[in-house]
Amino acid sequence: MTPVLSLKNYQAFFHTRRGVIKAVNGISYDVFPGQTLAVVGESGSGKSVSQLSYLGLLTGSPLQIMGGQVLFHGQDLVKMDEPQLRAIRGDKIAMIFQEPMTSLNPYLKIGTQLIEPLVIHRKKTKREAWKLGIEALERVGISRPLHRWKPILMNSVEACDSE
Numbered sequence: 001m002t003p004v005l006s007l008k009n010y011q012a013f014f015h016t017r018r019g020v021i022k023a024v025n026g027i028s029y030d031v032f033p034g035q036t037l038a039v040v041g042e043s044g045s046g047k048s049v050s051q052l053s054y055l056g057l058l059t060g061s062p063l064q065i066m067g068g069q070v071l072f073h074g075q076d077l078v079k080m081d082e083p084q085l086r087a088i089r090g091d092k093i094a095m096i097f098q099e100p101m102t103s104l105n106p107y108l109k110i111g112t113q114l115i116e117p118l119v120i121h122r123k124k125t126k127r128e129a130w131k132l133g134i135e136a137l138e139r140v141g142i143s144r145p146l147h148r149w150k151p152i153l154m155n156s157v158e159a160c161d162s163e
């Protein structure tokens with residue numbers, strides 16, 4: 001069976017003024033279809049950097065991918081340019097960020113942030129995406145999803161709801 005994701009001797013370093021930080025220094029693993037892989041390690045051991053870096057999510061830092069391969073369905077993400085990576089990120093590979101208080105934009109309503117990948121990658125209309133988004137909130141057990149989605153406008157809609 002071919003792995004969905006295969007890291008082979010992957011290395012990602014920070015080149016800082018104070019020197020080189022070898023955050024990820026030669027990590028290798030395979031993730032096969034249907035498999036869940038948990039990477040466990042002490043704080044600062046490189047778990048986040050090992051994922052964020054090959055997805056191009058550390059561009060504002062002095063990070064450099066120094067070697068190795070990250071094969072996603074056999075294609076090396078390390079060799080991809082930003083448009084190629086953008087087509088995969090948020091569509092084929094999604095990230096649940098570590099810090100919920102800082103990874104979502106507090107100025108945007110949750111609905112706007114939730115439907116963005118559906119509008120951009122799946123070419124859904126906003127209406128279609130809203131429907132899917134509300135269904136997704138329901139599926140994961142968020143109570144009164146319509147209310148949380150658009151608290152002010154939806155008050156009236158919810159009043160008609162049997163809830």
Ligand SMILES: Nc1ncnc2c1ncn2[C@@H]1O[C@H](COP(=O)(O)OP(=O)(O)OP(=O)(O)O)[C@@H](O)[C@H]1O
Binds near residue numbers: 014016043046049
């Ligand atoms: N922008 C940066 N510049 C320099 N070094 C950084 C930068 N971001 C992270 N590092 C360093 O990279 C190393 C790995 O950090 P990383 O965030 O991947 O750890 P982690 O295993 O995810 O930790 P935690 O369990 O706390 O989430 C750490 O030593 C950290 O200080």
Ligand SMILES: [Mg+2]
Binds near residue numbers: 047048049098
């Ligand atoms: Mg982390």
